[in-house]
Amino acid sequence: xxxxxxxxxxxxxxxxxxxxxxxxxxxxxxxxxxxxxxxxxxxxxxxxxxxxxxxxxxxxxxxxxxxxxxxxxxxxxxxxxxxxxxxxxxxxxxxxxxxxxxxxxxxxxxxxxxxxxxxxxxxxxxxxxxxxxxxxxxxxxxxxxxxxxxxxxxxxxx
Numbered sequence: 001x002x003x004x005x006x007x008x009x010x011x012x013x014x015x016x017x018x019x020x021x022x023x024x025x026x027x028x029x030x031x032x033x034x035x036x037x038x039x040x041x042x043x044x045x046x047x048x049x050x051x052x053x054x055x056x057x058x059x060x061x062x063x064x065x066x067x068x069x070x071x072x073x074x075x076x077x078x079x080x081x082x083x084x085x086x087x088x089x090x091x092x093x094x095x096x097x098x099x100x101x102x103x104x105x106x107x108x109x110x111x112x113x114x115x116x117x118x119x120x121x122x123x124x125x126x127x128x129x130x131x132x133x134x135x136x137x138x139x140x141x142x143x144x145x146x147x148x149x150x151x152x153x154x155x156x157x158x
Contacts, residue, residue: 016149021072021085022051023106027065031093031106034059035086037148038128039071047135049115052128058088063129066119068103071133073113076144076155081108102136112146114139 023033038052049071053060074082085092098106101116108114117133124130147154 013150016147016154019074019078019082019146019148019153020051021074021081021108021111022053022059022069023072023108024059024062024066024069025104025106026062030062031098032059032062033085033092033106035082039073042132047138048120049117049133049135051131051133052125053131054128056127060129063122063131068101068105069117069119069131069133070101070105070107071113071115071117072108072111073115074146075110075112075141076146078110078112078146079153081110082146082153110141111139112141112143 017037018039020036020039021033022036023031026032034053034057036051036053040050042048042050051069051071053063081096084094093106097109099109101107102118105116107116115135116137117135119131120134121132122129123132144156147156
């Protein structure tokens with residue numbers, strides 16, 4: 001019997017995840033970004049992370065030309081930034097004081113964790129592209145993470 005897609009989606013929604021914003025710069029010089037929860041550590045030696053991007057995402061067409069990206073793990077007070085980068089249209093970077101990182105990627109202010117990465121590998125993964133990225137630099141701040149659980153934002157219990 002084939003797996004019911006709604007049951008599969010519901011089962012995966014029970015896995016609480018941190019919320020990240022991925023940022024990069026396209027080959028033609030455009031800043032690109034998106035909210036993502038499909039992120040994980042992969043290796044300590046060498047330092048690698050894994051991000052999965054839906055092939056239907058707005059930044060998907062630019063994936064082939066990308067060499068670098070930044071992963072911003074959002075803090076509990078950054079739900080608005082997550083929502084800003086989750087919209088389908090508009091300037092996702094509006095109102096943000098950006099700096100630049102490796103590969104000239106835009107870096108967002110105030111993230112709980114900020115990783116500057118070089119894309120090492122790309123792999124097909126169903127309706128997603130799996131990027132393996134080498135971490136070149138890492139910044140960590142104090143605070144609590146923004147979480148996503150059962151289709152809603154959440155916070156750690158006190």
